[in-house]
Amino acid sequence: MKRQIIDTIEQYDTIIIHRHIRPDPDAYGSQLGLKALIQDNYPNKKVYAAGTHDETLSYLGRPDIISNEAYHGALVIVTDTANTGRIDDERYSKGAFLIKIDHHPNDDAYGELLWVNTKSSSCSEMIYELYEEGRQYKNWQMTENAARFLFAGIVGDTGRFLFPSTTKRTFEIAGELIQYPFNRNEIFNGMYEMEENLLKLQGYVYQNFTMDENGAAYIKMPKELLKEYNVTVSETSSLVGSLSNIKGVRAWAIFVEEDNEIRVRLRSKGPVVNELAKKYHGGGHPLASGATAYSWEEVDRVIADLKQLCKEYQ
Structure with a gap:
């Protein structure tokens, strides 16, 4: 070939x-x-x-x-x-x-x-x-x-x-x-270097993420939050690994709102997330994938599926 x-x-x-x-x-x-x-x-x-x-x-x-x-x-x-x-x-x-x-x-x-x-x-x-x-x-x-x-x-x-x-x-x-x-x-x-405003947004992530008893973690970043910290959507890509250092986390998602859609970044330490990404207009690797949601209601469905995925993971 x-x-x-x-x-x-x-x-x-x-x-x-x-x-x-x-x-x-x-x-x-x-x-x-x-x-x-x-x-x-x-x-x-x-x-x-x-x-x-x-x-x-x-x-x-x-x-x-x-x-x-x-x-x-x-x-x-x-x-x-x-x-x-x-x-x-x-x-x-x-x-x-x-x-x-x-x-x-x-x-x-x-x-x-x-x-x-x-x-x-x-x-x-x-x-x-x-x-x-x-x-x-x-x-x-x-x-x-x-x-x-x-x-x-x-x-x-x-x-x-x-x-x-x-x-x-x-x-x-x-x-x-x-x-x-x-x-x-x-x-x-x-x-890996970050501007001060991005580091402050990372601090917000650490203070406001949610994780359930099965190790499913997530953080939502609406447009207003990005505006408050003066951070662009593309710059948030450097924060995707932030939740990986949390003890007990199995898989996590970062939701970043754009003008007409919500970018979904999925990462995992074990549960396979690319099939979940495919369900929501995306795809990628088994442990690192991306998807797209078109409303915060759809984001909640992604979160529910992520929680179920972690719950079923052995």
């Missing part, structure tokens, strides 16, 4: 790489890492990264502004995105050929060529494995820039190597990547 992807990359002069909406470090890491790898090894190709920029990820890089004409006859690759509904920029379907590279459950088998590995810690880890194949097959070279993106993506999706998805293979790849002289402190600071 990896050689088929490499052969396909070699066939196209223009390559456009997409990733999922509401991006995280692995979305940027896999997308921009793959872009850098292709550009560095095929300097005559035009390679673009598509999608709306998230300012919280500016420490990593920025996507490109792409014309509609660029899609004519182009190869499109989508990284780190389980289903078509979550692909950022609907023009992904306007290219000549579509490849899916992902590590989520393959519930939506889109694309003419698919490489899905649910055992991989991150899509960035998969892009590194694509590089390894390219090194053996076509003498691909890894550069400091590409290594930086891939390392960031792996760190982000493994929670600094704390999540169960981290494997011996993950550490081996990380060990290879840190041999390149990029600034790791810059990456860690970009991921």
